[in-house]
């Protein structure tokens with residue numbers, strides 16, 4: 001096990017990150033700094049490279065060039081499980097909860113990196129497993145509570161609407177108290193009321209110890225919750241700034257935001 005830890009309130013620094021598959025350049029020379037204590041938005045047209053960027057941060061994709069650093073640790077060569085152990089957590093574009101498990105049990109899966117024997121052990125009817133399961137359930141309930149949905153702890157995914165499922169997924173992503181939380185299109189498939197609830201939940205997650213990055217096409221949500229926004233276009237960083245600065249940037253309006261009104 002790595003003795004390295006990322007101290008609280010460290011920014012995540014990305015320097016000259018590039019990614020290509022064969023001859024296709026997916027990300028080109030991305031340099032930026034993601035601050036703890038802020039909600040950062042990552043926006044851009046379809047195919048701009050947003051998910052690929054997340055995949056580079058979590059180690060699913062190996063960048064062809066560039067560095068990723070946090071708290072003095074070089075991360076770009078670490079495999080995904082090492083980055084997870086250092087506190088990287090993410091949610092995916094499509095809801096991926098296990099239908100056979102309750103919401104609390106689904107959230108407990110997010111404690112894998114903290115579990116001594118792995119989460120499966122905590123589900124087995126052994127004394128050590130029972131103790132660990134009780135501890136994990138309490139942590140899962142805490143995460144659900146933090147997002148205001150503790151009442152669905154014992155429901156199964158099929159019983160719940162998309163908005164609650166999305167929040168349950170985020171509960172699973174935060175239950176291990178990550179240092180870096182990457183949310184990929186959390187508002188996808190949600191109606192306007194669910195999106196409003198999501199925005200309120202995201203604001204509650206803002207914390208001095210957390211780098212929180214949201215990829216999203218819902219511009220109302222992004223402009224509402226984000227402190228800072230980075231705009232990608234065909235794999236390049238096109239612009240960055242506060243929501244007001246990004247909204248007023250003519251290049252961003254031309255390649256992306258202009259589409260919103262059409």
Ligand SMILES: Nc1ncnc2c1ncn2[C@@H]1O[C@H](COP(=O)(O)OP(=O)(O)OP(=O)(O)O)[C@@H](O)[C@H]1O
Nearest residue numbers: 021024025026044045046047048049050051052053
């Ligand atoms: N594993 C891969 N192999 C080849 N090309 C890939 C791979 N992953 C991503 N790409 C390509 O990289 C480009 C960026 O894709 P990516 O999914 O990162 O964009 P995105 O900004 O997240 O798009 P969207 O908003 O539609 O989700 C696309 O052209 C995509 O086809």
